[in-house]
Amino acid sequence: MKSKSFKLILFSALELLTMFVISCSKDLINENQTDAAVTSSNDALTLKAGAIDLPGRLLASNCFQCHGTNGYAGELKIGEQSASSIISDINEMKTKDPRSNIMNLHARAYTTEEIKLIAEYISKQIK
Numbered sequence: 001m002k003s004k005s006f007k008l009i010l011f012s013a014l015e016l017l018t019m020f021v022i023s024c025s026k027d028l029i030n031e032n033q034t035d036a037a038v039t040s041s042n043d044a045l046t047l048k049a050g051a052i053d054l055p056g057r058l059l060a061s062n063c064f065q066c067h068g069t070n071g072y073a074g075e076l077k078i079g080e081q082s083a084s085s086i087i088s089d090i091n092e093m094k095t096k097d098p099r100s101n102i103m104n105l106h107a108r109a110y111t112t113e114e115i116k117l118i119a120e121y122i123s124k125q126i127k
Helices: 002-039 042-053 056-061 083-094 102-108 112-123
Strands: none
Touching: 056 112, 083 102, 083 112
């Protein structure tokens, strides 16, 4: 009796797992079809191109945690600065003791190229 019950439970579990896998694969197929339809529109292409055109965006998103969306948070405002000013400030912070200010620590984490990308992105933000 125990063997039959175990086999029935095992068979039921396998059947449920199979149904789940089939259901997920249908969702993936539908999602891929939806993605294909969306990427064919001009709006989606513009959005994707915009992300590529702004490579500093992801790096700058860390800055926005304290400096606000697009760099316009109260006294911590950085969005109005020029790229060269931001680069100069960050490079200066890299030379200071990282324990004295959180920005000194952040500055040390970025390469020269990353700092340039961040500065260019932030300097182009509008309020």
